[in-house]
Amino acid sequence: MPDRSTISRRTALGLLAAPLIRPALRIQPQSIITKPIPSTGEALPVIGIGSWITFNVGNDREARNACTEVMRNFFELGGKMIDSSPMYGSAQEVIGYGLNRLGNPDALFSADKVWITSTARGASQIENSRELWGVPQFDLMQVHNLRSWEGHLETLHAMKASGSLRYVGITTSEGRRHSLFEEVMQTQPLDFIQVSYNILNRRVEERILPIAQERGIAVIINRPFQQGNLIRRMKRQRLPDWASEAGATNWAEFLLKFIVSHPAVTCAIPATSQVRHVKENMAAATGELPTEAMRQRMIDYVEAL
Amino acid sequence: MSEWWTYRLSDFLLFSADTYYRLFELYNTAIWPAHIVVLVLSGLWFYFLIRPKPWSGKLLFTFLGTTWLWIAWGYHVSHFTSVNWAASYYAIGFALEGLLLILAGGSGKARPIPSNTHWTSRVGTGLIGFGLILQPLIVLLSGRPWTQIELFALAPDPTVIATLGILLLVGRIRWLLLPIPIIWCLISSATLWTMGASEFWMTLCAAGVALFAVRPVHKKPYSVY
Ligand SMILES: NC(=O)c1ccc[n+]([C@@H]2O[C@H](COP(=O)([O-])OP(=O)(O)OC[C@H]3O[C@@H](n4cnc5c(N)ncnc54)[C@H](OP(=O)(O)O)[C@@H]3O)[C@@H](O)[C@H]2O)c1
Numbered sequence: 026m027p028d029r030s031t032i033s034r035r036t037a038l039g040l041l042a043a044p045l046i047r048p049a050l051r052i053q054p055q056s057i058i059t060k061p062i063p064s065t066g067e068a069l070p071v072i073g074i075g076s077w078i079t080f081n082v083g084n085d086r087e088a089r090n091a092c093t094e095v096m097r098n099f100f101e102l103g104g105k106m107i108d109s110s111p112m113y114g115s116a117q118e119v120i121g122y123g124l125n126r127l128g129n130p131d132a133l134f135s136a137d138k139v140w141i142t143s144t145a146r147g148a149s150q151i152e153n154s155r156e157l158w159g160v161p162q163f164d165l166m167q168v169h170n171l172r173s174w175e176g177h178l179e180t181l182h183a184m185k186a187s188g189s190l191r192y193v194g195i196t197t198s199e200g201r202r203h204s205l206f207e208e209v210m211q212t213q214p215l216d217f218i219q220v221s222y223n224i225l226n227r228r229v230e231e232r233i234l235p236i237a238q239e240r241g242i243a244v245i246i247n248r249p250f251q252q253g254n255l256i257r258r259m260k261r262q263r264l265p266d267w268a269s270e271a272g273a274t275n276w277a278e279f280l281l282k283f284i285v286s287h288p289a290v291t292c293a294i295p296a297t298s299q300v301r302h303v304k305e306n307m308a309a310a311t312g313e314l315p316t317e318a319m320r321q322r323m324i325d326y327v328e329a330l
Numbered sequence: 331m332s333e334w335w336t337y338r339l340s341d342f343l344l345f346s347a348d349t350y351y352r353l354f355e356l357y358n359t360a361i362w363p364a365h366i367v368v369l370v371l372s373g374l375w376f377y378f379l380i381r382p383k384p385w386s387g388k389l390l391f392t393f394l395g396t397t398w399l400w401i402a403w404g405y406h407v408s409h410f411t412s413v414n415w416a417a418s419y420y421a422i423g424f425a426l427e428g429l430l431l432i433l434a435g436g437s438g439k440a441r442p443i444p445s446n447t448h449w450t451s452r453v454g455t456g457l458i459g460f461g462l463i464l465q466p467l468i469v470l471l472s473g474r475p476w477t478q479i480e481l482f483a484l485a486p487d488p489t490v491i492a493t494l495g496i497l498l499l500v501g502r503i504r505w506l507l508l509p510i511p512i513i514w515c516l517i518s519s520a521t522l523w524t525m526g527a528s529e530f531w532m533t534l535c536a537a538g539v540a541l542f543a544v545r546p547v548h549k550k551p552y553s554v555y
Contacts, residue, residue, distance in 0.1 A: 077344075078343070078344065078345060078346055079346070081344050081345050081349065081413050082345075082349050082352075082413065083345075083349065083353065083409075083412030083413040084356070084412050085349070085352050085353075085356060087352075088348075088349065088352060112344075113344065114344045114345060114412075114413045114414060114415065115412055115413055199336060199341075200336070201336055252340060298346070298348075
């Protein structure tokens with residue numbers, strides 16, 4: 026069930042504790058829609074942020090600062106989860122740069138992945154990623170695209186047992202390896218899964234989302250805008266007059282609210298390199314979420330375009 | 331990679347067009363004013379190509395090989411790897427081609443013979459001109475700032491296109507030297523196309539033209555030289 030929580034005083038103070046030389050985050054206490062992580066009940070805002078392509082800017086100082094501004098706005102608007110992977114070029118390092126400049130916001134929910142064939146080298150890859158982020162430990166570590174999943178899950182569960190990791194998950198995208206994915210969901214103790222889902226690609230509704238609900242697994246949605254293609258296409262279309270009834274004032278909200286209003290979905294992680302887009306996307310974590318009947322109306326409208 | 335058929339080129343692109351172009355800007359800033367020296371050397375290089383001397387082959391291929399080695403290190407390793415882990419493999423390919431070009435020049439087997447009468451030779455000279463002058467100009471005319479210019483001997487695409495051109499002017503040794511430039515053209519074109527960059531056709535066409543024009547060497551030399 027979605028919940029409406031106000032950002033805690035502790036979080037706000039943590040965010041404000043950035044070193045004085047850096048412009049401090051101006052966290053606006055506002056009503057943010059959150060959903061609980063089933064395995065612990067911890068509340069997560071329904072919108073997080075991804076980092077594929079958008080945060081891979083290398084050593085370009087100007088671009089790194091622009092990414093930092095995106096992160097600043099994300100946190101100021103109540104965001105928590107940032108998702109990355111060692112596969113995303115310099116994205117982890119750029120996140121680390123931004124977090125450092127923002128004074129390592131307390132609000133951060135760090136979600137990264139292990140992505141290496143050798144399971145023996147999984148732990149050292151995770152440690153390397155942790156150093157790049159500059160965090161004491163990760164909140165969530167996921168096995169990227171089920172690569173060498175058996176060995177990596179062993180490592181992750183051992184890390185969780187020892188207290189150096191809070192949550193364990195697996196990821197896939199675009200419907201790949203779904204039968205194996207389902208099998209792992211059924212047989213392994215998982216806190217999170219990450220899959221692709223959007224208003225035009227609803228394949229996970231059939232089996233993956235029901236299994237997640239049944240097994241009490243939190244669900245992160247990647248590719249909510251089909252790598253930008255979906256939202257760019259929709260922005261050329263007219264937003265329906267009744268969109269406000271679905272709690273949406275623009276296409277980003279429309280598409281994201283559709284996703285996070287599915288009862289099994291915990292959050293969506295659209296990636297962006299632009300402050301105005303992160304503002305649009307974070308607005309989807311405020312206001313009302315569409316009802317079941319409204320979701321069907323949204324599908325019918327978009328499919329008819 | 332399981333279910334490989336479900337992957338699209340965009341699943342492998344790690345960076346945006348903006349980031350890719352900014353990389354050239356940062357690279358150019360880092361090596362400035364090397365451009366001036368390189369422009370002079372490129373002019374001389376072209377002069378010795380169209381006015382060949384007995385030692386031209388050695389000189390032309392040693393210079394060309396050196397530019398490949400430089401790009402392997404100066405561009406791929408020092409810049410491109412910062413956003414693309416695959417660039418370390420590109421660097422290996424460029425270094426290998428650089429060494430092959432230098433060895434081919436040293437062996438005396440790579441002697442470019444431009445001719446006005448044979449069309450393969452004209453295509454080769456045309457590709458060299460394209461790499462040296464037109465490719466950088468077209469990139470600029472596409473609206474990118476001049477600080478992002480891609481120059482022969484410094485940036486991969488114009489250097490590779492000019493290399494394809496010179497390989498059309500030499501004998502059988504070309505078969506050893508052609509694969510890496512052709513592979514690069516395909517990689518570069520696919521990268522630009524996936525990024526949505528309009529200039530993706532340049533390396534693709536250069537590879538197509540070179541493959542079309544290349545064919546078993548005539549017994550007699552093309553030219554009077
Ligand atoms: N297997 C896996 O584990 C896996 C696979 C895929 C993705 N992921 C994760 O999921 C995240 C999201 O997926 P994605 O990045 O592939 O695709 P996405 O979030 O569906 O789309 C990102 C694109 O949407 C554009 N965009 C974002 N907000 C917008 C807005 N309000 N208006 C217009 N355009 C907007 C961005 O462009 P601008 O920069 O111009 O805003 C960007 O090009 C990734 O970043 C990654 O962290 C994981």
